[in-house]
Amino acid sequence: MSVTGTHEPRPPKAFRHKANGSIESQPDLRGSTPEELVIRGEELECVRVALRALEPEKRVLILLVMQGYRQAEIAEVISKPLGGIGGRITRALRDLKREIQERIA
16 A cells, blocks of 8 residues: 555544534644743643654654554555554653653653
8 A cells, every 4th residue: 555545644533624624733722821822832842852752763753653653554655564553652652652751850
């Protein structure tokens, strides 16, 4: 299966479809207080910093998962056997969680 083949990556569940069929990748922040917006910005920066701290392959895995790629497509993109992709993703997510927890502790 080719990443550019007939299967398009699925958007993450958190992404919403707009009425015109496009995908909204940003949360609706209307009605948020200034404090909530500041907190949201700080949380996003924490995740960005944590992602940058990861090894490049783990960072790529997480970003591909976030973009909705299937495991078979990820295996093709990173040129690794499909059988180990789930474990690689699990370890990458575990490491990201650890990096985030270190930054908020």
